[in-house]
Amino acid sequence: MTFVRLLSRTKLYWGLIAIFLIGVLSSPVTSSGRNIFLSSGNLLDVLRQVSTTGLLATGMTAVILTGGIDLSVGSMMAICSVVCAMLLTVPGETPAVFLGIPAVGLASLLVGAVVVRFIFVNIEKTRAGVANIRDVQLDRTRGTLLPAVGGIILCALVLSFLLPQVQTKFGVFGVLLVAPAVGLLFGAINGVIIVVGRLQPFIVTLAMMVTALGIARLTAGQNNAVLPVYTGSNATADFDVLRQLVFGIVPMPGIFFIAAIILYSVVLRFTPFGRYVYAIGGNEEAARLSGINAGRVKIVTYANSGLLAGIAAVLYVAQYRQGKPDAGAGLELDAIAAVVIGGTSLMGGRGSLAGTFCGVLIFGLLSNILQLHNINSNLQLVLKGVIIIGTVLVQERNAYDVLAHLRLTSRRPAQRETAAEERPSRETLSLTMGGKEE
Numbered sequence: 001m002t003f004v005r006l007l008s009r010t011k012l013y014w015g016l017i018a019i020f021l022i023g024v025l026s027s028p029v030t031s032s033g034r035n036i037f038l039s040s041g042n043l044l045d046v047l048r049q050v051s052t053t054g055l056l057a058t059g060m061t062a063v064i065l066t067g068g069i070d071l072s073v074g075s076m077m078a079i080c081s082v083v084c085a086m087l088l089t090v091p092g093e094t095p096a097v098f099l100g101i102p103a104v105g106l107a108s109l110l111v112g113a114v115v116v117r118f119i120f121v122n123i124e125k126t127r128a129g130v131a132n133i134r135d136v137q138l139d140r141t142r143g144t145l146l147p148a149v150g151g152i153i154l155c156a157l158v159l160s161f162l163l164p165q166v167q168t169k170f171g172v173f174g175v176l177l178v179a180p181a182v183g184l185l186f187g188a189i190n191g192v193i194i195v196v197g198r199l200q201p202f203i204v205t206l207a208m209m210v211t212a213l214g215i216a217r218l219t220a221g222q223n224n225a226v227l228p229v230y231t232g233s234n235a236t237a238d239f240d241v242l243r244q245l246v247f248g249i250v251p252m253p254g255i256f257f258i259a260a261i262i263l264y265s266v267v268l269r270f271t272p273f274g275r276y277v278y279a280i281g282g283n284e285e286a287a288r289l290s291g292i293n294a295g296r297v298k299i300v301t302y303a304n305s306g307l308l309a310g311i312a313a314v315l316y317v318a319q320y321r322q323g324k325p326d327a328g329a330g331l332e333l334d335a336i337a338a339v340v341i342g343g344t345s346l347m348g349g350r351g352s353l354a355g356t357f358c359g360v361l362i363f364g365l366l367s368n369i370l371q372l373h374n375i376n377s378n379l380q381l382v383l384k385g386v387i388i389i390g391t392v393l394v395q396e397r398n399a400y401d402v403l404a405h406l407r408l409t410s411r412r413p414a415q416r417e418t419a420a421e422e423r424p425s426r427e428t429l430s431l432t433m434g435g436k437e438e
Helices: 003-009 011-026 040-065 073-089 095-128 140-165 172-197 201-220 237-243 252-270 272-282 284-289 294-320 331-341 353-372 377-395 399-405 413-422 426-432
Strands: none
Touching: 011 353, 040 073, 040 252, 040 272, 040 294, 040 331, 040 353, 073 095, 073 172, 073 201, 073 294, 073 331, 095 140, 095 172, 095 201, 140 172, 172 201, 172 237, 172 294, 237 252, 237 294, 252 272, 252 294, 252 353, 272 284, 272 294, 284 294, 331 353, 331 377, 353 377
């Protein structure tokens, strides 16, 4: 491998190192000469602040790899934050209970059925000695009835734990079950409509963004209502564990973000599901013809995106001690920007979660540098937009073409050769024009 190729393959990490060095060199210093950017408090704040966007970007990466997009993650996070805050502070029959309990029941039913069926599939795979799960054939009992019973049992166990809390404030574990389940439900609805209705993901998730925002406001009781979590007798002190430092160093939201990146990276890299995601993004029709159930894979990716939005909502409520309908406003664009900066193609089929991790950190460090220099917030948005456009141009390899179009450089040699091959020869023109040359 040549040095140039190695440099090209690692350009994302060099970008992260470059933005870090810019932060170090341009950082203001305290009166004692201490570099503010390098202080542990500042760097930990960066990790804490990017964790929410990072969780959204993690789910968004798989969605974009399939060639789709999810504009509703911000609104899903908002409704989950409202549900989370209401369950923690408002005892009794709240709208959050009517929304959350059915979501948990449906999610546990599906999870139980899938787990039981997965067990039977692998037992049969071992017994029959086949290498591919697609070659396994299950009878009606093991393929349908027993998985359904397994799902019902899991659903009953979960509801028996949650229902006694309906008339009181929910505990931390109960909230951790309900809020992500609401996000999972909304994400699954996105996927089902896209697949069954054969609609563009942009349209469906845009409609869901508006719908979820409206439901969040209705659930909260009034527009943009702020639901404080830690006030007076409504305080749920146990929930504070989600904003503490692990080992006194790493903030808890950062642990969730890093764990999600590692877990989803393993799934995408080492499991058939991950290969299906890349195959669908590369060529969905070819993937379908090769036997991949593209619809099911896409529904799972959208459901996972909603699930991670629900987890991000729980961490948001823990950090800011409140839930509100506009909690995730604009975060869907930050998540998409981080994914694109991380090298994932908006056309699908190309990218990685390692790139998304770097993209989230680059985006967070850039925001931190601008804030340290007290750059106007509106100007920050402009600079971020310019950086995103420049990144997309470079990653889609169109920057050279743009410069050539502006006559700042000549066309690429390979392009010139292709153009020469495609250009009809003088003899061909003569034949096409009936032997008459102008």
